[in-house]
Amino acid sequence: MSEFDAATAAVQAALDAGARYADARVMHRRYESMSARNGDIEELSQDESIGLGVRALVGSGWGFHAVPDLSDAAARDAGRRAAAIATASARVPGPPIDLVPSEAAVASWASECAVDPLGVPLSDKGDLLVRATATMREHGADLAEGLYQIWDTTKWFVSSEGHRIDQHIRECGGGISATSIGDGETQRRSYPSYRGQYGTTGWELVTSLDLAAHAARIAEESRELLTAPLCPAGETDLILGGEQLALQIHESVGHAIELDRILGWEAAFAGTSWLDLARLGSLRYGSELMNVTIDPTIPGALGSFGYDDEGSPAVARDAVREGRWVGVLAGRDSAAVAGLDYGGSVRADGWARLPMVRMTNVGLEPGPHTLDEIIAATDDGVLMDINRSWSIDDKRLNFQFGCEVGWEVKNGRRGRMLRNPTYTGIGPVFWRSMDMLSSETVAWGTPNCGKGQPGQVGHTGHPAAPARFRGVRVGVRA
Amino acid sequence: MSAELGIAAGVVDLVRRTAGADAEAEVLVTRTDLALTRFANSFIHQNVSETGVSVHLRLHVDGRTATGSGNRVDADGLAALVERTRAAARLAPPDPAWPGLTAPTPVPSGPAADEATAFASPGERAERVRAFVDAVDGLEAAGYCRTAYRSGAFANSAGHTAAGSAAEAAMDGIARAGGADGVARLCADRLADLDGAALGAHAAAKARAAADPVELPPGHYEVVLEPAAVADLLQNLAWFGFNGKRYAERQSFAEPGTAQFDPAVTLVDDPLHAGTLPFDLEGTPRRALPLVESGTTGAVAYDRRGAAEAGTGSTGHGMPGSATFGPIPHNIRLLADPGVADADATVAAGPVSAGVTGAVGDPDTAALVAGMRRGLLVSDFWYTRVLDPKQLVVTGLTRNGVWLVEDGVPTRAVRDFRFTESYPRALGPGRVLGLGRAPVRQPGRVDGSWYEAPALRLSSWHFTGGASG
Numbered sequence: 001m002s003e004f005d006a007a008t009a010a011v012q013a014a015l016d017a018g019a020r021y022a023d024a025r026v027m028h029r030r031y032e033s034m035s036a037r038n039g040d041i042e043e044l045s046q047d048e049s050i051g052l053g054v055r056a057l058v059g060s061g062w063g064f065h066a067v068p069d070l071s072d073a074a075a076r077d078a079g080r081r082a083a084a085i086a087t088a089s090a091r092v093p094g095p096p097i098d099l100v101p102s103e104a105a106v107a108s109w110a111s112e113c114a115v116d117p118l119g120v121p122l123s124d125k126g127d128l129l130v131r132a133t134a135t136m137r138e139h140g141a142d143l144a145e146g147l148y149q150i151w152d153t154t155k156w157f158v159s160s161e162g163h164r165i166d167q168h169i170r171e172c173g174g175g176i177s178a179t180s181i182g183d184g185e186t187q188r189r190s191y192p193s194y195r196g197q198y199g200t201t202g203w204e205l206v207t208s209l210d211l212a213a214h215a216a217r218i219a220e221e222s223r224e225l226l227t228a229p230l231c232p233a234g235e236t237d238l239i240l241g242g243e244q245l246a247l248q249i250h251e252s253v254g255h256a257i258e259l260d261r262i263l264g265w266e267a268a269f270a271g272t273s274w275l276d277l278a279r280l281g282s283l284r285y286g287s288e289l290m291n292v293t294i295d296p297t298i299p300g301a302l303g304s305f306g307y308d309d310e311g312s313p314a315v316a317r318d319a320v321r322e323g324r325w326v327g328v329l330a331g332r333d334s335a336a337v338a339g340l341d342y343g344g345s346v347r348a349d350g351w352a353r354l355p356m357v358r359m360t361n362v363g364l365e366p367g368p369h370t371l372d373e374i375i376a377a378t379d380d381g382v383l384m385d386i387n388r389s390w391s392i393d394d395k396r397l398n399f400q401f402g403c404e405v406g407w408e409v410k411n412g413r414r415g416r417m418l419r420n421p422t423y424t425g426i427g428p429v430f431w432r433s434m435d436m437l438s439s440e441t442v443a444w445g446t447p448n449c450g451k452g453q454p455g456q457v458g459h460t461g462h463p464a465a466p467a468r469f470r471g472v473r474v475g476v477r478a
Numbered sequence: 479m480s481a482e483l484g485i486a487a488g489v490v491d492l493v494r495r496t497a498g499a500d501a502e503a504e505v506l507v508t509r510t511d512l513a514l515t516r517f518a519n520s521f522i523h524q525n526v527s528e529t530g531v532s533v534h535l536r537l538h539v540d541g542r543t544a545t546g547s548g549n550r551v552d553a554d555g556l557a558a559l560v561e562r563t564r565a566a567a568r569l570a571p572p573d574p575a576w577p578g579l580t581a582p583t584p585v586p587s588g589p590a591a592d593e594a595t596a597f598a599s600p601g602e603r604a605e606r607v608r609a610f611v612d613a614v615d616g617l618e619a620a621g622y623c624r625t626a627y628r629s630g631a632f633a634n635s636a637g638h639t640a641a642g643s644a645a646e647a648a649m650d651g652i653a654r655a656g657g658a659d660g661v662a663r664l665c666a667d668r669l670a671d672l673d674g675a676a677l678g679a680h681a682a683a684k685a686r687a688a689a690d691p692v693e694l695p696p697g698h699y700e701v702v703l704e705p706a707a708v709a710d711l712l713q714n715l716a717w718f719g720f721n722g723k724r725y726a727e728r729q730s731f732a733e734p735g736t737a738q739f740d741p742a743v744t745l746v747d748d749p750l751h752a753g754t755l756p757f758d759l760e761g762t763p764r765r766a767l768p769l770v771e772s773g774t775t776g777a778v779a780y781d782r783r784g785a786a787e788a789g790t791g792s793t794g795h796g797m798p799g800s801a802t803f804g805p806i807p808h809n810i811r812l813l814a815d816p817g818v819a820d821a822d823a824t825v826a827a828g829p830v831s832a833g834v835t836g837a838v839g840d841p842d843t844a845a846l847v848a849g850m851r852r853g854l855l856v857s858d859f860w861y862t863r864v865l866d867p868k869q870l871v872v873t874g875l876t877r878n879g880v881w882l883v884e885d886g887v888p889t890r891a892v893r894d895f896r897f898t899e900s901y902p903r904a905l906g907p908g909r910v911l912g913l914g915r916a917p918v919r920q921p922g923r924v925d926g927s928w929y930e931a932p933a934l935r936l937s938s939w940h941f942t943g944g945a946s947g
Contacts, residue, residue, distance in 0.1 A: 045799075046544075046562060047548060048562075050550065061525070064524070066530070068531055081527065084600065089523075089525045093522075123569050179729070184868055265523055265524075268620035269622075352530060389873065391896075398945060402863075426946065454924075455924065
C-alpha cells in the first residue's frame with residue numbers, strides 16, 4: 001500500500017463516518033544530530049519515524065487522530081476515530097467553521113539540495129565538530145560545544161477536496177559555542193548564532209559556515225567577556241546585529257501576526273496578540289523603514305516549502321508595509337473566521353501532530369544602509385548581537401532580550417566590549433524607533449519554535465539585517 | 479511478557495546475533511496513547527489523539543557508541559534500526575568513558591496506571607470541558623483536558639529487564655473577563671479526579687477579581703506565589719541547577735552540602751509519587767532523590783555517564799538528550815516544613831472575605847496573604863528565560879492575575895509585571911516567610927513531568943518593569 005493510498009483510505013473512512021471535510025498526511029522523517037564537547041563526540045543520534053495523521057471536520061467540530069501504521073485497516077480506523085473525536089467536539093460547540101477555497105493541487109515539490117546531508121560520511125561530520133571544539137579549548141574556552149542537525153522529511157498529503165501533493169524537504173545546519181566560566185558567572189560566544197544557522201538546504205550550508213575558522217575568535221571573546229565592563233543601565237541608541245534582530249522579528253512580529261493567536265485560539269497557552277483585526281490595513285506597527293514579508297518561497301530559508309500542510313501553495317505576502325500592518329499568518333479555517341481570503345501558513349511537526357498556524361519565513365526587507373554606516377552615524381549607543389535569552393509577554397508586547405556580547409559605540413566608532421547586555425521595550429514603540437536599517441540581509445533559521453498543545457516544534461526563517469533603534473532601555477539586571 | 483518487553487528483548491537478541499556477543503545493547507520500547515481536548519473562546523477547537531510506539535537503542539561495540547531510534551516494530555523495521563545504529567557505531571569515535579550497562583536490578587512497580595484514564599474517550603474529556611465552560615458563567619474559557627498512557631519495557635544485553643506503565647490526566651484552563659484572566663491547573667493520576675466545574679469556578683473567580691488592574695512601579699516587593707508560579711521556580715531550578723551535567727561543567731549554582739536555601743525549603747524529585755514509568759532510559763530504577771533538605775543542597779541528578787564521571791551512581795535520570803542537555807529532574811515536590819516555617823503562615827484560614835473578592839480562593843493561600851503587610855499576590859509566571867545560568871538569574875512576566883496586598887487583604891488588581899530575579903537568591907536563607915500546607919500538582923508541558931508545591935511567601939521579588947515598559 002502506497003503512502004498516498006493510506007492517506008486516501010483515511011480520508012475516505014472519515015467521510016464515511018460523517019465528516020464533511022477530511023485530510024490526511026503521511027510523513028516519513030529521518031533525523032540525525034551529532035554534538036561534540038571539548039574535542040570529543042558527545043552524542044550521535046539517528047531517528048526514523050513514519051506515520052499518518054488524519055483530520056476530520058464534522059459539522060463545525062474538528063477531530064484528529066494519528067497512528068504509526070500505514071496498513072489499510074489502520075488508516076481506515078484512524079479516519080473513523082478522527083471523525084468520532086470531531087463528533088465529540090460538538091459537545092462544546094462554537095461558531096460555524098468554513099474553509100477558504102484552496103485549489104485542489106496535484107503536485108510534487110522538493111527543496112534545493114546540492115549535497116545530501118545524510119550522505120556525508122559521519123566521520124567527516126564528526127571531524128568538523130571535533131576540530132572546531134578542540135580549537136576553542138586550545139584558545140581558552142572552559143566548555144567548547146558543537147552541534148549539527150539534519151531533518152529529511154517526505155510528506156504525502158490528500159484531502160477530500162482533491163489535493164494530492166508530495167514534498168521532500170531537506171533541512172540542516174549547525175554551529176559552535178564557547179563558554180568561559182568565572183567567579184559566579186558564565187560567558188558564552190557562539191558562531192554563527194547560539195544554536196547555529198539552519199536552512200532548507202543541503203550540507204553545503206554547513207560547509208559554507210566554515211565553523212573551524214571562527215573557533216579561536218569566539219573562544220577568546222568568551223574569556224574576554226569575563227572581565228569586560230557591564231553593559232551600562234539606562235536609555236540609549238541600540239544597534240542590533242542581524243542574528244538578534246531575526247529573533248526580535250520572530251518574537252515581536254511573527255508570533256503577533258499569527259491569526260490563531262489574534263482570534264484567541266491560543267489564549268490559554270501561547271497567548272493572544274496585541275493586534276486587533278479591525279485595524280488590519282491601518283495600524284502603525286513601526287517606522288517607515290519596516291517592511292516585513294511572509295515568504296515561504298525563499299530558496300534555502302528554513303521556513304520554505306512548496307505547499308503548506310493543508311495544501312495551500314507557498315505565496316509571498318506583505319505583513320507590514322512601510323510600517324503599516326497589512327497581513328497575517330493564516331490557515332484556511334482561521335482565515336474564514338476572520339473574513340480573509342488566504343491561508344497558506346499551516347504546518348504540523350510530524351505525522352502525529354495537528355496542523356496549525358505557524359510562521360514560514362517572516363523577515364525584514366533590506367534597508368538602505370550598512371552596519372558600518374549605522375555605527376558611524378551613532379554618537380552614543382550600544383551594539384548588541386547573538387541572542388542569549390528571550391522573553392515576551394502573552395500579547396507579544398513587553399519583551400526583554402539578552403545578548404551574548406555588546407560593544408560601546410561612541411562618536412561613530414565601535415569601542416570596548418560589554419558583558420551581559422540586555423534590552424527591553426514594548427513592541428510597537430520599539431519598531432517605531434527604528435531609524436536605520438542595513439542592506440546586509442541574512443535569512444536566519446530558527447529550528448526551535450515552540451507552540452501548541454501537545455507541543456510542536458516549528459522551523460522558521462527570518463531574513464534580517466543590522467538596524468538602529470532610538471532611546472531603548474538597556475542594562476536590566478536582577 | 480508484555481508486547482513491549484518482547485520487542486525490547488528481540489532487539490537485544492538481534493544485536494547479539496549480528497554484532498557479536500561482545501556488543502553491549504540497551505533497548506527501551508514505549509507505547510503511548512495520548513489525547514488532548516483543547517478549547518478556546520468557550521468551544522472545543524482542537525481535539526486530538528495519538529497512538530505511538532518508539533524503540534530506542536543504544537549500542538556500544540568495539541569501544542564505540544551510537545544511539546538510534548525509530549517507530550517501525552515489524553521485523554524489517556527493527557532490523558533496519560539495528561543495522562543503521564551498528565553502522566553509526568562503526569564510524570563513531572572511540573568512547574573511553576562508556577559507563578557500561580545497568581546490571582540486573584530489581585525495579586519497583588510504581589503506582590498502578592488507572593485504566594479508565596489510560597483509555598478515556600473523547601466524550602469523557604469533552605464532559606469536563608463542558609463543565610469548565612459552564613462554570614465560568616458567561617466569561618470566555620480556554621484551556622485543555624488531556625489524558626496520557628505509557629507502557630514501557632527495557633532490556634539490555636547484561637540481562638537486565640524492566641517493565642511498567644503509567645497514566646496521567648491534567649486540566650489547565652483560564653477564564654477571561656474583559657482582558658483579565660484567571661487560571662486553574664491540576665494534574666492527577668485519574669481523570670475521575672479532575673472536576674471541570676470546580677476548576678472553572680476557581681478560574682472565573684480569579685478572573686473577575688483581576689478586572690480593572692492598576693499599574694504599580696517596578697521595585698522589590700514581598701510576594702505570595704501561588705502553586706502555578708512556584709512550579710516555574712522548581713522547573714528552572716531543575717533544568718539549570720540540579721542537572722548533574724551542568725553541575726560538572728560548573729554552570730550550576732548547586733553546592734551540595736551547603737545551606738543555599740531557606741531552612742523552610744525541602745525539595746525532592748519523586749517520580750514514583752505519580753504518573754511516570756518506574757525506570758529510566760538506561761533501565762535504572764527511579765527513586766526519590768532529595769535535592770534540598772531543610773535548606774541544604776543535597777544532590778544533583780545523574781544518568782550513568784555523568785555519574786561515572788562524577789564517581790557516583792546514576793540517580794535514574796537517563797533520558798533522550800541527557801548526554802547533551804544533561805539529566806533533569808521532572809517530578810519535583812516542594813515539601814512544607816511546619817517545624818521551620820512561620821507558624822502563622824501554616825495555620826489554615828478561611829477564604830479572605832475582605833478586599834477583592836475571589837483574589838484568594840483557598841485557605842492555604844489566604845493564610846499566607848493574611849500575614850503580609852504590603853506585597854503582591856502572584857498567580858502564575860510566563861515565558862521565563864535564564865539570563866545567567868550560574869546564578870540562575872531569570873527574567874519573565876506575571877500572568878493570570880496579580881494583586882496588591884495591604885495589611886493582609888488584597889486591595890487592588892495589578893497589571894502584569896516583568897521581573898528579573900535570581901531564583902536561588904529569592905529562596906535563600908531568611909527569604910522564605912511561609913509555606914502553605916496544601917500542595918497542588920501542576921502539569922508539565924509534556925505528560926510525565928509535573929511539579930507539586932504549595933503557595934509560598936517570599937520576602938522579596940525584583941520586578942524590573944511594568945506592563946507599559
